[in-house]
Amino acid sequence: MGRKKSAVFGFIKEKLQERIKNWDNKNLSKSDKEVLIKSGAQRLPSYAMSVFLLPAVVCQELEMAMSKFWWRSKGSNTKSIHWVCWNKLCAPKSEGGMSFRCLRDFNIALLGKQAWLVFSNFKARYYPSGTFLSASVGSSPSYIWRSVLASQSLLKSNKFCRVGCGKEDDILNSPWLPLPADPYxxxxxxxxxxxxxxxxxxxxxxxxxxDLIFDLFDRRDAENILSIPIGA
Incomplete structure (x- = not known):
């Protein structure tokens, strides 16, 4: 991939600017712009973001281009005032935003989907002992592996395991208790x-x-462990 990743992913910005230039030639309402941003502009980098972690500067440039398009009244050369920052526009409509995507968060979420595949299909290569949640970058990692690993913290904070045979899950380091807020x-x-x-x-x-569980664990952990049905 090389070190100049921003230049490598520059083609996404170029494609987005090309699309926006075509849209600017039309007399669009705010409703029209909302549809174009959500169905066109924000979907454009989806494929790349499902495989690679885009540099933060690339995400910022893409969001800046969308923000300018949103606030511009007409014509590609017309200056505009950004009355609300992009982050606030990404808030749900119920909270006063427009429900646009924060591209960095969306990128991490897409990589999280890839991480689920890694859980079962690439264990021997990337984490022969342990699980994806305890895996490290390792030596000479590929950019794809670095990208997928970027979703590790997201999965740790939003996942808890179902106990099957119990041979894969580490007692202390896996989120396996039935407590979504704190499954450790x-x-x-x-x-x-x-x-x-x-x-x-x-x-x-x-x-x-x-008997063993009550002997080894405090009351909070023991009661939650015993509440878990053991799968087949």
Whole structure:
């Protein structure tokens, strides 16, 4: 990919400017502009953003071009006043915005979808021991891997696991408790370090070892673990 990533992705800005130039030749209402921005301008970089993490400056330039188009009254050379910043226009309409996309956030969300594929299909290559949530950049990573890994924090904050056989999920580092706001174990116990969830099950049975769990965990964690049905 090289170091000048902004130049590599410059073609997206050029295509967007070309589209906006064609739109500027028409007498468009605000409703028309809203449709063109949402269905045309913001979808233009979707394919690239689903694979690569676009540099922040590229996202800013694309949003600036859309903002100028939104506020311009008519003609491509007409100056305009930006009465509201782009971030406020990205807010939901119920909060006074226009529900436009923040391209950086949208980029991370698209990469998050790719991360779900990585969870199951590329484990041996990128994180042979552990899960995607505990994976690191590693040595000599590709730009695609760096891009997908950028969504790791998003997945950590919005994901909790369903327990199956328990052999993949780390007890302390995986978000496996049924608590969306905080699905991580709080108990600190040396016996739990580097241990997988299946170690908390009865040998040869699909059931929790209640005595072991109450012995190792504090009340909050123990009760939440035992509330989890063990999948097939």
């Amino acid at each position: 174990i709080h108990t600190t116990n040396e016996a739990l370090i580097n241990q997988k969830v299946f170690a908390l099950m009865k040998t040869g049975e699909r059931a929790w070892d209640e």
